[in-house]
Amino acid sequence: MAKTDLKFGKKLKKYGAIDFNACYNCGTCTAVCDLANKDVSFPRNMVRASVLGTSEDVKSSLKPWLCYYCGECTTFCPQEAKPGELMMSLRRYLTSRYDWTGLSGVFYRNTVAYIIGFLLIIAGVLGLYFSNIFDQEEMMHYGHYFEMFAIAGVFAFILLPNIIRMWKYTVWDTVKFFNIKVYFGSLKELLVHMFTQKRTLSCGTERENKVWWIQHLVLVIGYMSLLVITVFLDWFSTDYMVVNLAGYLVSFFIFAITFLFIIKRVKKKDEKTTFSHPSDWFFVIWLFFMGFSAFLVRIFVDLDILENNFWMYLFHIIILVQWALIIVPFGKWTHFLYRSFAMYFDDIVTKANK
């Protein structure tokens, strides 16, 4: 039994969904999807749940995370209902459902909220700097501390509880299953998908998807390396040549690849980059500035001109704080976790059903 609720469809439109109502249930989208199979079938049934407004069915489903958006469903849809973009919107919707603070939903639904958040952070950072609480050296010192605490805090208070909520909705509420052995055994899925995104390789048949996978993989590895290099190896203050060069390399990868991604979204040549939600723009642009500003900061350090051009560091730290306090916990960054946990939970659910 499920009740219809047409408000749900209207709500989804705020998360970026368009035209999905036009679906006449032919199932072409599911038929052309390379990732759907007879056991895990999508996206038609997700379009259907969105049309009917059976939001509980969406909430308990992992399917939006199992879609890697090659966009072939949208290409072949005879009704131009854009199922691919609906799946993307459902991921945004689910992100806000998992988030206990409710802030994800606020940011996704209102771009203004994003901008206010960003402005508040700019004001805070500049306020701290100009209030003379810190001098330049201290600012960098605390900036480094902030990174560590932000990572730990966001993970402990936001991301971990949200993943537990995701588990509750998709595993516990659906199959009521807990078995240490299975949960431990399935961990492999989590790690493999988190660090390889190998599912992308079977998503879509176009060569571009393979190229995209390599770019994305380099970006993920680069991003995590930069995290380690700046936070734990203290790149901006290090004297080790190897660490320093590694920092340059990975930050270059980050801004180069995100630059390509931004260009793609501007050109709108394929389905996945045609419809960009504000959260998509913020994600790629901020990641680009993160890599680029880190790169410049270290150049300034190496050229010994940072002291006279401290605005560079301030710019970098503003981007970093905005990233760490808004985009990571409440924005698109979370797909990194939810996608790999979805593979993990899906494996558990499959085993539970057996």
Added chain:
Amino acid sequence: MKTKIGVYICHCGGNISDYVDVEKVKEAVAKEDGVLMSRTTVFACADSSQNEMIADIKENNIEALVVASCSPKLHLPTFQAVAERAGLNKFNYVHANIREQVSWPHSDDKEGATAKAIQIVRAAIAKVRLSEAIEPVEIKTQQSVLVIGAGVAGMKAATSLSKMGIKVHLVEKEHFIGGRISHWDVLCTTDETGKELVTRLYNEIITDKNITLYTGTELVESAGSKGDFKAKLKVTPRYVKDMCDKDALAKAIDVCPVEVKDEFNFNITTRKAIYHNFPSEYPQAAVIDMKNCTRCGECEKICKFIDLNQQEENVEIRVGTILVATGFDPYTPQSSEFGYDVIDNVITLPQFKRLVANSDKELVWNNKKINSISYIYCVGSRQPEGENKYCSRYCCTTTIYSAIKTAEKFAGINQYHITRGVRTYGKQEALYFKALKSGQVFLQSADDDLPKVESKNNQTIVKVNDVLTNKQNIEIETDLVVLVTGMVPRKNANISEILKIPKGRDSFYNEIHMKLRPVETVIDGVTIAGASQGPKNVVESINSALSAAIKSYSFVCNDTLMVEPLVAEIDSDLCTWCGDCQDICEFDAISKVQLDGKDVAQVNFSVCKGCGHCLPVCKTNAIQLKNFSDDEVEHMIDVLANEI
């Protein structure tokens, strides 16, 4: 007895001659009694062969002709025409089928095939030997048409016939013309209202001198046949004179104490026993509904134009043909079918359409504002259990169109369509797309698992096991349930009894052949049009009406009409009148007449179909079928039973 018979054996370019030894057949049949000439030909149907045959017949004074070739379905008329062109009667020609019946099925046995071909040709010779010339029957025609039903189909047929110079008697049972479309507001896909269409057609009809319109009139008797029908009409008075003072009439309606359900609004409103015409109804004159009037006389006192003493009249007319366009009734759901009659916010589609047409700013039912509507499709159509197996064709489109118009008229209404598969065929598909895009929701129930309508705590709920959602049980909370009722034949048993029009399994009138003779009935001279024949939308109704008009015209455009002479004949010497033949005749072709002081049967040639049903029931063997007499058939059997 024909003694100069010509026989042609066709090769059919090898189709026959590859398996049948045509030379042997030719020689074998040449010895038959009366055969003057026996020949083979490569293609009998070729123009040059036909001309040779005509020359042969004329040169040799041939009296009768046999061509052994393909199926008579293909070339019987061809060689009948050859016979006629050569100066013979077409019934002195007999066709022998040695392709479909011999060469093709027996391609594995040439000898057997040849022997069979010889027998078949001999039998044909046996028949042609006894054949008689038969002349067609000529009937004097009435150059006028009776059109029954002044709905969109009847009116369009009437104007079309009139334009071809034919007099039309247009008869409408109701006091107002327009039929079903007069009820409807905007119609897809032109967005014209029913009123606009009716007004346009009515103006054409009343200004047309060829058309006589009878309202409140029914056909009560019909005699005669194609070319000359005598029809008796019963005309019910309006009880209100044509020239009428509007104010006085309004007061008279006011004082009428009788209030009945208004059928024009499908019983969702009431009217008085004396009622004024509706905005879309013509003629624009009031009428008293005598079924409900108590004859209290209150109205008569107020309005001098009212006359309760007007009497019914009988009118007799003679017409050449009858065109029946009596339309449909919307299906009335059974009590408690999807909550109908039981739950008070369950209504039918026609009622809903009247409700929308009558509502202005808000859509209100039972004093409650409507925020959500569920349409349940195929009610009374495509019934898995009931009688109506057919699809009513118009309902999917009209429902979706109504839903779109409802959304345009009243903002913020959620609309759910519970279909059994959407059939908005042709251009109408665009409406379906529009409804989908605007966020209307379509669900689908399985044929054997129909939706349920329930009422809980003043909330109506529709439960569907939605085929499109893996048969998940979906609950829809709704303010109004609209049952999308299909079409059923009009309740006017009289007309089909009077005219003897056969009905199909769906109880609608039946045409002779769905594709090839789509508006004719087996009753010669009676055509059908519009939804009386089966569910149709306005466009399809008008198409069939125009087609029936042309067909009717072909019956009456000349002074006289030739009728196929293949009919039963009574030998009055042998007939002792038992009445068995009259009883078995489906077409009322046989009647009892006095002849030399004796009761005998007589066949009405223009009605008889030559079906032969009366032959075997005749105890004295007094009936013979022309062109299929006992002698002819027995002679053929003798030949077939005795090989050479």
